[in-house]
Amino acid sequence: MNFLNLTMVNVYNHTFGSNRKSKQKKIVAGLPGILVAASVLLPDHEGFPKETVEKLIELLDNNKEDANMSENKTLKNLMAAFAGEAEANRKYTAYAKKAAQEGKLNAAKLFRAAADAETLHALKHFEVAGKIGSTADNLKDGIKGETYEYKEMYPDFVKEAEAEGNKAALMSFKFAMKAEEVHAGLYKDALENIDQTEEVFYYLCPVCGNIEKVRPDKCRICGVPGERFIKY
Ligand SMILES: [Fe+2]
Ligand SMILES: [Fe+2]
Numbered sequence: 001m002n003f004l005n006l007t008m009v010n011v012y013n014h015t016f017g018s019n020r021k022s023k024q025k026k027i028v029a030g031l032p033g034i035l036v037a038a039s040v041l042l043p044d045h046e047g048f049p050k051e052t053v054e055k056l057i058e059l060l061d062n063n064k065e066d067a068n069m070s071e072n073k074t075l076k077n078l079m080a081a082f083a084g085e086a087e088a089n090r091k092y093t094a095y096a097k098k099a100a101q102e103g104k105l106n107a108a109k110l111f112r113a114a115a116d117a118e119t120l121h122a123l124k125h126f127e128v129a130g131k132i133g134s135t136a137d138n139l140k141d142g143i144k145g146e147t148y149e150y151k152e153m154y155p156d157f158v159k160e161a162e163a164e165g166n167k168a169a170l171m172s173f174k175f176a177m178k179a180e181e182v183h184a185g186l187y188k189d190a191l192e193n194i195d196q197t198e199e200v201f202y203y204l205c206p207v208c209g210n211i212e213k214v215r216p217d218k219c220r221i222c223g224v225p226g227e228r229f230i231k232y
Pocket of ligand 1: 146179
């Protein structure tokens with residue numbers, strides 16, 4: 001505790017007695033630096049303005065709660081907006097593909113432009129929310145997310161799709177579940193070799209999302225021929 005804080009406690013002790021320890025702590029914790037600094041100017045005698053100080057403490061506490069609440073609300077809103085924009089991006093990408101198949105080229109173009117716009121929004125919200133760490137941290141986050149998906153989320157989804165007899169969903173979930181396990185392994189590998197300078201290539205299966213470091217003869221998850229894999 002610095003000198004100024006001690007002065008404030010002494011002033012309060014002198015005025016209200018030493019049985020008000022919690023209030024003392026509240027003052028020290030609640031007063032911002034500038035007020036603590038100003039407290040040395042408050043009168044150190046019996047006429048100390050108790051009501052004014054207590055009112056001040058209450059106001060400061062309320063402000064602190066308001067600040068925390070709006071900070072939390074905004075963070076929550078940023079992440080909700082991030083999720084919504086990310087979803088809109090994928091949705092418009094699917095709509096663009098459909099529009100192109102139907103020969104509606106202008107609509108396809110608009111969907112692609114709008115999809116890109118939603119990506120801009122999503123990335124900005126995510127950045128402002130402070131969710132982008134160092135690459136090592138981001139790889140760890142990737143491992144965590146993929147591991148959750150293949151160990152917890154998809155196994156449950158698979159069971160439910162089986163129970164409901166939805167074969168298309170079952171296949172979609174199974175492909176993703178197996179691919180997520182591969183992704184988690186690749187992130188671990190990348191984290192362990194984070195300082196490697198030799199260039200690595202990745203090959204993406206365009207059907208199931210499997211990723212390999214060497215172009216395979218065929219996908220080990222869905223069986224697609226290796227020549228269809230996309231090189232990164
Ligand atoms: Fe994944
Ligand atoms: Fe595949």
